[in-house]
Amino acid sequence: MRSQLATALAFLRNTWRGLTSMRTALVLLFLLALAALPGALIPQRSLNPGEVDKYFREYPNLAPVLDKIGAFEVFGSVWFASIYVLLFISLIGCLLPRCWQHYKALRAEPVRTPRNLARMPHHAETTVDSSVDEVVAAAHRRLKGWRKVEREEDDGSRSISAERGFLREVGNLVFHFALIGLLIGVAGGKFYGYEGQVIVMADGSEFCNAGTYNYDSFRAGLRVDGTQLDPFCVRVNDYHTRYLPTGQAVDFRADLQYQSGDDLQNDAWRPYLLQVNHPLRTAGDRVYLTGNGYAPKFTVTFPNGQRRTQVVQWQPVDPTTMLSQGATKFDPPGVQDERQRRQNQIAVTGLFAPTANYSGTLLSSGFPDLLDPTVAVDVLRGDLGLDSGRGQSIFSVDQSMVANGRLKRVARQNLRVGQEVRLDDGTTVHFDGVQRWVNLQISHDPFEAWVLFFAITIVFGIGTSLIIKRRRVWVRVRRHPEDSARTVVEVGGLARTDQAGYGEEFTRLAADLLGTQDDGSPQSSAVAAGARGRKN
Amino acid sequence: MPVNQTLATYSDMAYATSVVIYIAAMLLYFGEFAYGRARRAAPERESVLVGAGGGETTSKPAVGHVAEAPKRPLAERVGGMAVSMTVLGALVHLTSIVLRGLATGRAPWGNMYEFGSAICFAAVVAWTVVLFRQLRVGRRDATPSQLRGLGGFVMLPMIVLLFLSGTVLYAKAAPLQPALQSYWITIHVTAAVISSGALLFAGVASVLYLVRSRYENNPLKMAKVGSRLPTSQALDRLAYRTTVVTFPIWTFTIIAGAIWAEAAWGRFWGWDPKETCSFIAWVVYAAYLHARATSGWRGARAAWINIFGLAVMIFNLFFVNIVVAGLHSYAGLPGS
Numbered sequence: 004m005r006s007q008l009a010t011a012l013a014f015l016r017n018t019w020r021g022l023t024s025m026r027t028a029l030v031l032l033f034l035l036a037l038a039a040l041p042g043a044l045i046p047q048r049s050l051n052p053g054e055v056d057k058y059f060r061e062y063p064n065l066a067p068v069l070d071k072i073g074a075f076e077v078f079g080s081v082w083f084a085s086i087y088v089l090l091f092i093s094l095i096g097c098l099l100p101r102c103w104q105h106y107k108a109l110r111a112e113p114v115r116t117p118r119n120l121a122r123m124p125h126h127a128e129t130t131v132d133s134s135v136d137e138v139v140a141a142a143h144r145r146l147k148g149w150r151k152v153e154r155e156e157d158d159g160s161r162s163i164s165a166e167r168g169f170l171r172e173v174g175n176l177v178f179h180f181a182l183i184g185l186l187i188g189v190a191g192g193k194f195y196g197y198e199g200q201v202i203v204m205a206d207g208s209e210f211c212n213a214g215t216y217n218y219d220s221f222r223a224g225l226r227v228d229g230t231q232l233d234p235f236c237v238r239v240n241d242y243h244t245r246y247l248p249t250g251q252a253v254d255f256r257a258d259l260q261y262q263s264g265d266d267l268q269n270d271a272w273r274p275y276l277l278q279v280n281h282p283l284r285t286a287g288d289r290v291y292l293t294g295n296g297y298a299p300k301f302t303v304t305f306p307n308g309q310r311r312t313q314v315v316q317w318q319p320v321d322p323t324t325m326l327s328q329g330a331t332k333f334d335p336p337g338v339q340d341e342r343q344r345r346q347n348q349i350a351v352t353g354l355f356a357p358t359a360n361y362s363g364t365l366l367s368s369g370f371p372d373l374l375d376p377t378v379a380v381d382v383l384r385g386d387l388g389l390d391s392g393r394g395q396s397i398f399s400v401d402q403s404m405v406a407n408g409r410l411k412r413v414a415r416q417n418l419r420v421g422q423e424v425r426l427d428d429g430t431t432v433h434f435d436g437v438q439r440w441v442n443l444q445i446s447h448d449p450f451e452a453w454v455l456f457f458a459i460t461i462v463f464g465i466g467t468s469l470i471i472k473r474r475r476v477w478v479r480v481r482r483h484p485e486d487s488a489r490t491v492v493e494v495g496g497l498a499r500t501d502q503a504g505y506g507e508e509f510t511r512l513a514a515d516l517l518g519t520q521d522d523g524s525p526q527s528s529a530v531a532a533g534a535r536g537r538k539n
Numbered sequence: 540m541p542v543n544q545t546l547a548t549y550s551d552m553a554y555a556t557s558v559v560i561y562i563a564a565m566l567l568y569f570g571e572f573a574y575g576r577a578r579r580a581a582p583e584r585e586s587v588l589v590g591a592g593g594g595e596t597t598s599k600p601a602v603g604h605v606a607e608a609p610k611r612p613l614a615e616r617v618g619g620m621a622v623s624m625t626v627l628g629a630l631v632h633l634t635s636i637v638l639r640g641l642a643t644g645r646a647p648w649g650n651m652y653e654f655g656s657a658i659c660f661a662a663v664v665a666w667t668v669v670l671f672r673q674l675r676v677g678r679r680d681a682t683p684s685q686l687r688g689l690g691g692f693v694m695l696p697m698i699v700l701l702f703l704s705g706t707v708l709y710a711k712a713a714p715l716q717p718a719l720q721s722y723w724i725t726i727h728v729t730a731a732v733i734s735s736g737a738l739l740f741a742g743v744a745s746v747l748y749l750v751r752s753r754y755e756n757n758p759l760k761m762a763k764v765g766s767r768l769p770t771s772q773a774l775d776r777l778a779y780r781t782t783v784v785t786f787p788i789w790t791f792t793i794i795a796g797a798i799w800a801e802a803a804w805g806r807f808w809g810w811d812p813k814e815t816c817s818f819i820a821w822v823v824y825a826a827y828l829h830a831r832a833t834s835g836w837r838g839a840r841a842a843w844i845n846i847f848g849l850a851v852m853i854f855n856l857f858f859v860n861i862v863v864a865g866l867h868s869y870a871g872l873p874g875s
């Protein structure tokens with residue numbers, strides 16, 4: 004029984020040691036890199052669902068297998084999470100003992116001067132005329148800022164051991180801890196954040212962050228139920244895009260007004276020019292301009308003289324020319340009979356081009372700005388299926404209604420602004436003009452500031468850890484064995500980390516400690532030779 | 540802001556000129572590399588073998604040689620010319636970049652062409668800095684001529700990159716698209732350019748390290764190239780030091796990118812292919828630094844990790860921007 008327990012404990016201890024070893028960290032880092040790779044190569048559902056569908060069509064055999072193992076949602080997959088969780092456990096297991104060690108190292112005295120300083124990577128020795136006391140005092144002065152201790156040695160010589168660069172390890176620890184902080188901050192955002200999209204007409208229409216039903220789409224964090232959103236409202240008064248003659252957009256600007264906090268009670272509105280790179284930050288939320296488009300305005304005049312006007316956003320299908328497609332749907336007004344109403348619903352579908360450009364009679368768009376707005380419409384009449392209980396896209400009609408003959412095409416025509424098409428029963432569809440709309444994204448992440456804080460800490464931590472060198476220097480001073488008026492000074496140096504760059508510092512230090520001058524040394528003449536060599 | 544076409548044309552001309560000068564520099568580097576060896580075969584072999592065992596012993600005789608020789612051997616003069624050509628090329632290249640910036644009235648790294656050009660400039664600067672710093676004896680790991688031997692290998696991938704940027708990826712001077720109009724482009728992309736250029740150099744040093752250490756393990760292998768390179772220890776240190784200095788800059792690049800993305804795209808991190816690839820490269824370089832601190836992983840294995848890191852960087856620059864972006868909404872945003 005005892006021995007079993009001991010075995011189990013030994014197993015646990017070994018597992019823990021294995022997990023927190025540098026080698027494991029290395030392997031886990033590799034695995035993390037490897038596991039992230041498919042995320043860059045295979046389309047991801049969260050980023051681009053359309054591409055995922057396309058992938059399914061192109062590789063019908065492979066795609067389902069990939070889907071099973073989560074290759075389309077790498078960053079939410081179990082295996083990706085298990086790698087980074089292991090990595091972070093390993094990290095914590097590694098950091099705690101290192102903190103303790105470093106604490107002890109900080110309190111420990113610098114190590115004794117090695118007996119044979121000449122064996123050190125850096126070494127220098129000379130004899131000076133000053134007394135031992137003077138030399139030691141000078142060395143203390145020169146080594147100001149170093150952690151040092153002076154010792155009397157058995158043979159009567161005096162030595163100073165000095166150490167520097169403890170901040171390196173501090174930087175390293177700060178860096179690794181900040182990584183953990185960053186991960187926690189990101190996770191917090193996933194729990195308590197939300198993100199929603201909404202299309203708003205740029206004609207003074209308003210959006211209020213009152214509930215998720217106001218959104219076209221809404222992604223809630225795990226701990227967000229959508230009932231307690233930060234209250235604020237925006238009103239989109241106008242929208243502009245400026246284009247170069249090539250059709251490249253120069254800027255996107257939406258003229259907003261917004262209200263939050265006390266303004267909601269007082270009904271005060273503040274202006275804001277919403278642009279890409281300049282989100283509106285208010286009430287703890289951020290509002291972004293993420294898209295724009297056109298909404299053609301149609302007026303349908305029914306045979307009985309009644310009119311209905313609708314402005315519905317159409318969807319850009321080509322971002323460079325803003326060719327758009329959509330469906331504007333009408334109910335016949337004043338029709339009580341349900342069956343009759345359903346036979347006379349009208350949908351205006353087709354293409355919209357901000358600048359008409361024909362290939363034959365086929366409409367396409369030549370330019371993204373509103374130079375010659377034209378629609379190519381199919382007018383459908385019949386049952387739109389709006390009452391079927393099935394959700395429908397606002398950008399298209401229910402094709403099954405067309406397929407089973409309950410929705411029929413009754414006209415097809417190109418219309419410029421002001422033109423109309425007349426149907427067989429006398430109904431007219433008039434193309435009145437175009438309204439712009441914007442797509443807004445509203446984001447909320449209460450942990451964002453923490454993530455930023457840890458990110459900055461990471462940069463400073465790693466910078467400190469990589470720039471500062473941990474180094475030691477020892478000075479040994481003793482009376483000259485033959486000439487008691489003179490003193491022998493010996494200096495040795497060692498960089499605990501990569502030796503790079505310590506040589507120069509040591510050379511300067513040694514020159515000062517030994518009182519030798521710099522310019523006569525072989526080194527400076529070699530530099531001069533090098534310089535000469537470069538010139539000719 | 541309208542584009543000044545005259546300046547843009549001068550910029551293109553300077554670009555082409557700098558490529559020609561770099562090619563000349565590369566040929567001169569390789570010239571010294573090939574020719575210098577044949578004349579001084581015996582003594583160098585000796586010093587090489589000493590160097591392989593004991594580290595930094597190779598430099599002293601060569602210094603004396605430079606200072607005392609009444610007339611420098613042809614190979615060394617060729618090497619000196621190579622360095623001059625590199626500096627000249629860099630100046631012309633800089634002119635091209637500055638003119639492009641003036642022509643468009645913005646930071647000149649708003650598309651793939653400009654980004655590639657700037658990275659190569661950073662690589663040349665990294666190379667020149669290493670070259671001149673190493674000439675200071677206190678830091679010397681290799682003789683100047685051994686060091687110059689690296690020049691051709693640094694110039695070669697760079698010229699390829701410049702050529703691709705100037706042809707396949709070339710884009711006419713134009714204002715930035717809205718998402719790129721931010722002061723973050725200066726901060727984030729400058730950091731990206733510096734890190735990519737420096738890591739390109741570090742990767743080349745690691746490749747040469749592998750060649751050299753094969754040669755040191757068995758002088759019959761890779762003898763042609765290996766014997767002329769600096770010691771493996773020196774190459775390893777070059778690669779390590781460059782990576783160590785660059786890693787914080789690359790970390791900063793990614794963080795600056797995230798801060799920018801927060802303003803431009805509505806989230807600071809979204810696992811977009813570019814972000815993912817940068818993250819992977821970062822993790823690989825972190826692995827490299829860990830490997831250098833793990834016994835059994837120093838040396839060849841660490842060098843392979845560094846090379847893998849460079850491969851990811853290059854993949855990120857080309858494949859993600861051109862192929863993957865072709866499918867994604869990201870297409871219009873090269874270099875971000």
Ligand code: HEM
Nearest residue numbers: 023024025028090093094097175182468469825828829832
């Ligand atoms: C989340 C993943 C990690 C990242 C991104 C990371 C990154 C880094 C970086 C960039 C360095 C370089 C500092 C230097 O060269 O001095 C470093 C050093 C170090 N890391 Fe990590 N690390 C991670 C996880 C770990 C883990 C899990 C351990 C423990 C097993 C660990 C232990 C160390 C140690 C001991 C050093 C110092 C090496 C030296 O003195 O050169 N790291 N880390």
